[in-house]
Amino acid sequence: MRILVGTRKGLFRLERLRDGWHVSAPKFLGVPVLNAMRDGRDGALWACLGHGHWGPKLAVSRDDFDTFTDVDCPKFPDGCEIDTDTPWGKEKTKATVKALYTIVPADRDGSFWIGTDPGGMFRSDDGGETWALHEPLWKIRNEHGWFAGGGGTMLHAILPQPDRPERIHIGISCAGTYESKDGGATWEPRNQGVIADFLPDKYPEVGQDVHMLARAQDDPDVLWQQNHCGNYRSTDGGLTWTDMMPDGRFDIGFGVAMGGKQTAWTVPMESDEKRVALDGALVVMRTDDGGETWQELRSGLPQKDCYDIVYRHALDAQDGLVAFGTTCGRVFVSEDRGDSWTAVAPHLPMVNSVTIER
């Protein structure tokens, strides 16, 4: 078992050996790594970098973490413009890639999707050598008036259906969830039932702040989203959503991970305003009945003087292994679905992403 951990100061790999979990030496020491993933098709490791000075960059390792090389970064073509806030109102400016938030395999060998701020989706069909803006979605971005939250217009989740990769769900903050059934040629909003309580119209067609999106591993129509305004499940491919934490206490966080269609994990935080651990303690919430009931999982997690939260890409689950990393640089792993936790890397830099290698 291996886990890629993207942090504010580099990329780490955690590996489970016979005597426990081991932490690698970092790659890109000093460079923010926003996300990373292993491509199960050829074993390549991809890293989305966000240099403080030199801008977003994309890197790949084809020798199993030993070395990474730069590849061309997605870039907006001439003519793409966005509304930019200025002291005197909005102005049109040339679109530029501010950050790379997710990279996932697409529907053909050597094809990929990348999601960015400011809401551009890019595709490569040559193993990541070159990238092209996915124009159909960019057109929708402008027609539907996607806007930026504090982190920008973040296209942070791209979920091709594993056995039918032309069907794709994506999550954008702030636009909500969209679905394509034809490989991206057309897209439809999928936000019915999701509140946007920061807007005058509480249930708009688009504009919801989905923090993260996940798909059940055994049913492609069952989706979960951790939203800024609740925690939602859909059993019809995103056509309708139901708030599964209506009491509000545990309803805000960033990450969500799914197992089977009845199982999900989240790590709630204290309110939009404070954004710290709930009551000074880390708690993972798990449901095994589709969100009807929830268990508070605390064994092995700090239960006092704790202020960590978990970012959107920093929670993952696969085959009973659940892992998350925190803003205070701690990575916790559970090998029993969350019943008990071990701090396998307690002193890393702030964690941006935790990805179990598949």
Place this chain on the structure above:
Amino acid sequence: MAKVVFTANLKAYTGGITETEADGERVCDLLIALDQKIPRIAHYVADEAGALRQHVNVFVNGAMVRDKKSLTDPVPSGATVHIMQALSGG
């Protein structure tokens, strides 16, 4: 032809090169020429709209460039151009 001096913090992305020569009437032209010699280096210095990255400075003969949006400052023949990491952390 101008002499180009890179900040040591770019060394990891220039293939170890800290100084080189390149031709360009303006800073933006110089960046295109540099990118031919050192693939992808222009994207470290400027974004795809051609604007200088927020935390990067370019000096031509010791003077900070004025046009950070399009990098149209002239580069006289024989000039020395410094590409520097801006002081951004206090």
